[in-house]
Amino acid sequence: MSVFDHIEFDEHEHVAFCHDKETGLKAIIAVHNSHLGPALGGCRMWPYASSEEALNDVLRLSKGMTYKAAMANLSQGGGKAVIIGDPRVHKTPEMMRAMGRFVESLSGKYISAEDSGMSVSDLKLMAEESTYISGTKASYHFAGEEADGNPAPSTAYGVFVGVKASVEYKFGTSLKGKKVAIQGLGHVGYRLAEHLHREGAELYVADIYPESLNRAKEQLNATIVSPQEILMLDVDVVAPCAMGATINRQSVEALKAKVIAGAANNQLATEDLGEVLRSKGVLYAPDYVINAGGIIDIYHQKMLSSNEALKTHLEKIGHTLREIYSRADEQKLATNVVANSLAEEKFRK
Numbered sequence: 001m002s003v004f005d006h007i008e009f010d011e012h013e014h015v016a017f018c019h020d021k022e023t024g025l026k027a028i029i030a031v032h033n034s035h036l037g038p039a040l041g042g043c044r045m046w047p048y049a050s051s052e053e054a055l056n057d058v059l060r061l062s063k064g065m066t067y068k069a070a071m072a073n074l075s076q077g078g079g080k081a082v083i084i085g086d087p088r089v090h091k092t093p094e095m096m097r098a099m100g101r102f103v104e105s106l107s108g109k110y111i112s113a114e115d116s117g118m119s120v121s122d123l124k125l126m127a128e129e130s131t132y133i134s135g136t137k138a139s140y141h142f143a144g145e146e147a148d149g150n151p152a153p154s155t156a157y158g159v160f161v162g163v164k165a166s167v168e169y170k171f172g173t174s175l176k177g178k179k180v181a182i183q184g185l186g187h188v189g190y191r192l193a194e195h196l197h198r199e200g201a202e203l204y205v206a207d208i209y210p211e212s213l214n215r216a217k218e219q220l221n222a223t224i225v226s227p228q229e230i231l232m233l234d235v236d237v238v239a240p241c242a243m244g245a246t247i248n249r250q251s252v253e254a255l256k257a258k259v260i261a262g263a264a265n266n267q268l269a270t271e272d273l274g275e276v277l278r279s280k281g282v283l284y285a286p287d288y289v290i291n292a293g294g295i296i297d298i299y300h301q302k303m304l305s306s307n308e309a310l311k312t313h314l315e316k317i318g319h320t321l322r323e324i325y326s327r328a329d330e331q332k333l334a335t336n337v338v339a340n341s342l343a344e345e346k347f348r349k
Contacts, residue, residue, distance in 0.1 A: 015059070025095045025098045026051070031078075039078055043080075065288075076111075097126065100125065161318045163285075180196055183240045184207055185212035205217075232256065255282065274336035324338050
């Protein structure tokens with residue numbers, strides 16, 4: 001099947017494949033739209049079950065980055081890269097350098113940053129072979145802490161701001177005492193859990209790695225739940241912070257939470273589920289709006305900015321979500337439909 005016939009192909013400008021036999025690198029880069037500026041997006045390494053699954057992910061993720069940049073009012077487009085492989089098993093310095101050469105081969109059409117399964121040290125290896133790598137160093141941190149280039153703290157803070165705004169909109173209350181189920185305790189998910197714990201939320205957590213779960217139990221008084229149960233709990237908020245498409249027909253049917261607000265990209269398996277959630281009285285925070293903190297961080301690191309300016313920009317995520325929720329209620333539309341419309345007004349030409 002041609003990529004042009006793929007169900008997730010959405011007039012993508014550029015899709016490139018790479019196989020480096022010497023290092024074992026198998027990767028795909030997708031540039032969705034560059035009308036607002038160069039396409040920027042993270043590089044993800046994941047043990048995809050097939051190349052088809054990887055292609056599906058990179059097409060969806062790159063499209064999401066276009067919408068994310070537009071809604072965050074950034075002068076950049078959307079792109080993404082995926083590496084097929086288990087980062088805990090297959091990743092090597094040589095493979096990262098090969099990935100850097102792959103990025104460089106696109107001559108700036110795509111600028112890479114960090115995503116799941118990758119670290120700042122990996123990006124630095126890629127940067128040895130490419131000038132189009134972001135997130136290897138930083139000057140600003142929203143809380144005034146030392147910045148190392150990892151955008152995860154900003155992503156987590158932006159999601160926290162979004163969860164807080166969503167709870168206030170739906171329930172008219174603070175986070176104190178609210179039950180929140182977090183699916184995934186990676187770089188962003190764990191930091192989100194820390195923010196929520198400080199606000200007095202009651203946490204339920206699921207992850208595929210036991211060390212993260214044990215840490216959350218000991219440090220955040222979190223209740224450990226199996227990945228199969230986490231979305232079905234009788235809680236106030238579900239925060240998907242792992243892979244995408246976990247909000248599907250089956251999980252929506254079993255959903256008891258009244259708010260979905262998390263860090264994962266492409267949370268809805270299909271766009272029509274936004275309307276299904278609306279009909280069930282569930283408030284959905286469009287993922288590319290609430291998780292935009294990472295690209296906001298990278299944007300500020302590239303310019304003359306400040307810790308305060310970065311924090312102010314991150315906190316606008318809450319205002320944007322409130323605007324979306326208000327319009328959705330007024331127009332009786334799903335929140336993802338309203339967000340898509342607002343974003344497309346900015347980048348469609």
